[in-house]
Amino acid sequence: MVLAPIDSQREAELGRMLASMNGAPGHARPDNALVPFEQFDRLHVARFLIVDDRTLADNRAYGIPAPVYPRGLTFLGDVDGDADDFLVEVSDRAGAGLRAIFSCCEGFTAETDLLQWMRAHQVPPAASYVNWHGRTARQVREEAALRDAVQRHVCRLTPEIERLTPRQVHERLRGLVMADVKAGHLTLSTDAPTPIGWWIRNLLHLASLPAAIVILLLTLVLVPRIVLFVVLAVAALAVVRLRVLEQTDPELCSRPPRESVADLARLEDHDVTNQFSAMGTLKPGPLRLWTTRLVLYLIDWAARHIYKRGRLARVRSIHFARWVFLDGRRRVIFLSNYDGSVESYMDDFINKVGFGLNVVFGNGIGYPRVRWLLLDGCHDERKFKDYLRRHQMPTQVWYKAYPGLTAVDLERNGRLRQGLDASSLSERAAREWVALL
Numbered sequence: 001m002v003l004a005p006i007d008s009q010r011e012a013e014l015g016r017m018l019a020s021m022n023g024a025p026g027h028a029r030p031d032n033a034l035v036p037f038e039q040f041d042r043l044h045v046a047r048f049l050i051v052d053d054r055t056l057a058d059n060r061a062y063g064i065p066a067p068v069y070p071r072g073l074t075f076l077g078d079v080d081g082d083a084d085d086f087l088v089e090v091s092d093r094a095g096a097g098l099r100a101i102f103s104c105c106e107g108f109t110a111e112t113d114l115l116q117w118m119r120a121h122q123v124p125p126a127a128s129y130v131n132w133h134g135r136t137a138r139q140v141r142e143e144a145a146l147r148d149a150v151q152r153h154v155c156r157l158t159p160e161i162e163r164l165t166p167r168q169v170h171e172r173l174r175g176l177v178m179a180d181v182k183a184g185h186l187t188l189s190t191d192a193p194t195p196i197g198w199w200i201r202n203l204l205h206l207a208s209l210p211a212a213i214v215i216l217l218l219t220l221v222l223v224p225r226i227v228l229f230v231v232l233a234v235a236a237l238a239v240v241r242l243r244v245l246e247q248t249d250p251e252l253c254s255r256p257p258r259e260s261v262a263d264l265a266r267l268e269d270h271d272v273t274n275q276f277s278a279m280g281t282l283k284p285g286p287l288r289l290w291t292t293r294l295v296l297y298l299i300d301w302a303a304r305h306i307y308k309r310g311r312l313a314r315v316r317s318i319h320f321a322r323w324v325f326l327d328g329r330r331r332v333i334f335l336s337n338y339d340g341s342v343e344s345y346m347d348d349f350i351n352k353v354g355f356g357l358n359v360v361f362g363n364g365i366g367y368p369r370v371r372w373l374l375l376d377g378c379h380d381e382r383k384f385k386d387y388l389r390r391h392q393m394p395t396q397v398w399y400k401a402y403p404g405l406t407a408v409d410l411e412r413n414g415r416l417r418q419g420l421d422a423s424s425l426s427e428r429a430a431r432e433w434v435a436l437l
Contacts, residue, residue, distance in 0.1 A: 001324065004105040004121045005070035006050065014073065014104035018048050018396040026267030026275075028399040034097030035090070037399040042086060044137050045320060045337050046077040048101070048397040049277050053331065054260075055391055058365045061250040062284050069327060073105055075118075076335060078320040080136045084119070091115040125322040126293070126332075127300035131407050133308040134194070135414065140402050142187055143413035149177065149186055150416065154437055166430035174420050188417070202304070209301050242287060243372060249283065252366030253383035256390045263394055264342075272339055272406050273319065275398040278391040279326070279333040280364040289329060291373070292363045296323050299360065310411045314352040317345065319407055323360070332364070339406040346385055354378050366390075412436055 030038035321336035358377035
């Protein structure tokens with residue numbers, strides 16, 4: 001994620017330039033002249049977004065003057081492999097287009113080194129989620145082509161297949177697919193091994209939470225009782241203080257203007273997958289900040305080590321998501337890519353992991369009032385949906401490398417390939433594999 005302030009005198013020019021990249025409102029043409037996304041085979045999704053927080057006046061509910069921030073331009077991509085390698089690649093292949101776009105940002109001149117400038121303006125996520133760790137963009141494309149090929153064989157051989165057992169169906173189709181691969185009609189690549197450095201960093205990240213818990217427990221056991229009493233008293237006071245704040249937090253959940261909702265709706269539902277971009281300001285005080293930092297650390301840890309195979313808790317519709325602190329951790333921007341409509345997206349979370357929404361977003365100014373950090377909040381559906389729409393921003397350019405495919409489709413296609421990789425299946429496994437067809 002690259003983020004830089006926009007030169008206010010060139011914002012209109014920037015808007016026209018970004019619009020020229022689209023084939024439908026907010027949806028990039030893969031072959032657009034500025035950043036031809038289709039040339040980058042490691043790229044899953046990408047967006048250009050003008051960061052424009054329209055809820056800054058909400059600070060006044062806490063007696064804080066509305067701050068003034070310059071509008072920003074962010075270029076965000078979810079890619080396979082190393083992020084810096086992608087920056088090198090995109091600066092080489094789309095340097096002229098990126099230079100034209102970023103020339104509308106403060107401090108970018110004709111002499112600016114594009115690659116170094118993007119590196120200097122990178123913003124790391126506080127937490128991120130990937131639907132399926134290790135599944136590459138190339139794998140997605142190959143497995144989609146594989147499913148299409150299998151379906152063609154099934155349609156052609158339906159009378160024959162109907163007389164076969166599931167194991168015989170698997171054997172017959174596997175033979176046809178292997179013949180397709182041998183003839184060059186299909187490609188089923190083997191991904192390169194994950195670099196050892198990634199495994200080391202991932203192991204250290206995995207160990208960070210258990211290590212912190214062990215250190216905390218040892219500290220509580222070993223410190224003098226008076227210190228333990230003080231620590232527990234401070235923790236109890238923090239919980240009580242949080243509850244007192246919750247009872248007096250102002251709710252700012254008025255219905256957003258129809259024009260604003262219509263502008264957002266024009267960018268949605270051109271494909272089975274949509275983008276979501278929203279931002280807001282944290283409630284004032286160190287307690288809210290540290291609560292948010294802890295919550296986002298736990299989300300990042302769980303997304304990296306627990307929810308890494310197609311589900312964020314019970315939600316299956318998200319491809320990628322990230323939470324990013326901005327402006328000295330005073331604001332947070334949330335960016336996601338999800339299947340279905342925005343209404344179904346919000347309903348999915350309310351019905352399945354409402355407590356998670358409250359924990360994550362409940363420390364934002366104006367959020368529907370929560371109780372004990374977990375309860376109430378988003379369960380007032382109207383207030384929650386109006387709150388999100390108020391904070392949502394239109395995404396000027398959005399690209400997805402595999403339109404028409406949902407996260408569930410990707411999982412199914414992966415299971416289809418796994419079954420074909422096996423030379424034989426048990427009767428039960430064969431029945432489950434045939435059911436995928």
